[in-house]
Amino acid sequence: MLKKVDMLEAQRYIQEEKLVFLYIGQPNCSVCHSLKPQIDVLLEAYDDVIKLEIDALAAPEVAEAFSVLTVPVLLLFVEGREYLRKARIINTREFSADVAKIVRGYREMVR
Numbered sequence: 001m002l003k004k005v006d007m008l009e010a011q012r013y014i015q016e017e018k019l020v021f022l023y024i025g026q027p028n029c030s031v032c033h034s035l036k037p038q039i040d041v042l043l044e045a046y047d048d049v050i051k052l053e054i055d056a057l058a059a060p061e062v063a064e065a066f067s068v069l070t071v072p073v074l075l076l077f078v079e080g081r082e083y084l085r086k087a088r089i090i091n092t093r094e095f096s097a098d099v100a101k102i103v104r105g106y107r108e109m110v111r
């Protein structure tokens with residue numbers, strides 16, 4: 001389940017945690033409403049990934065901080081660096097495969 005956070009919390013998690021997923025959306029976005037539950041389900045398999053959500057309307061500074069031009073935006077960070085970015089219309093199968101590849105690679109690297 002995605003944890004709702006503000007900008008400062010999100011930036012702290014990204015800096016301090018190894019694997020962080022950030023979902024940026026808006027309450028008035030129809031794509032966000034249909035995509036978010038699917039992403040929640042896909043990410044259930046990754047206990048070691050911190051899962052965060054920011055409302056872009058409540059935190060307009062998110063646009064500049066993460067170069068967001070549209071919503072939803074899905075970001076995956078590994079040790080503070082952005083490794084995956086998907087925006088607006090997202091193929092969930094492709095997204096799932098990309099996340100699996102990145103997380104699996106990270107897990108193998110740290111063994």
